[in-house]
Amino acid sequence: MLARIQVPSQARRGEVMTIRISIQHAMETGYRLDDFGRAYPKNVIHTLSCHYGGKEVFRAEMGSGIAANPYFEFYVLADQSGELRFEWQDDSGVGGAERATVQVVT
């Protein structure tokens, strides 16, 4: 699954970092019908989590109300140099992960 993330490469300690993530996914609602009137099965990304320095700092749980190719912008307080790990999973069991490192200067 393709995803794009934007994390600052460097931040000052105590600074609030802006994190942006966009994942390529159809976010199939389960209400859309094909040419034969059969519904496409619901398949949405239901969970997205972000860990920073091994601790979960943000988590999103969602349903079909999130638009296709889900995009999120959220904030994380910079306290130590380390890795931000993103993980997500959809209803069909397919998931993905992405990582980025941030260097915290004082």
Place this chain on the structure above:
Amino acid sequence: MREVSGGAVVNPGRVIVDTPTLADNGHSIPVRITVESPMTPEDYVQRVTILAERNPRPIVASFMFSPASGRAEVMTRIRLADIQDVVAVAQLANGTYWYGQTKVIVTELACLEEVR
């Protein structure tokens, strides 16, 4: 809303829901939720839930925060099946619930199949 808070009282205020008032289509509407909170270990926002009552699934998403978030703010894009109020409910660490809402007018609705 009571369902989200588990029956607890949900107070108006503290939560700002920022959306365009008029959207051309309901497939992708940007929403920014901001909760007034110092985000300290004693006083922070634990969870924010976005509700759209006239959608086939009214609970759109919920977001978990911690003091490490620094700021109780999130932006995403949602689907709307009708002209309606977008409501955001915030659960604070002290157990209180707050909400804010904004009416969104959608000219072309998302997923006409959903309305059928």
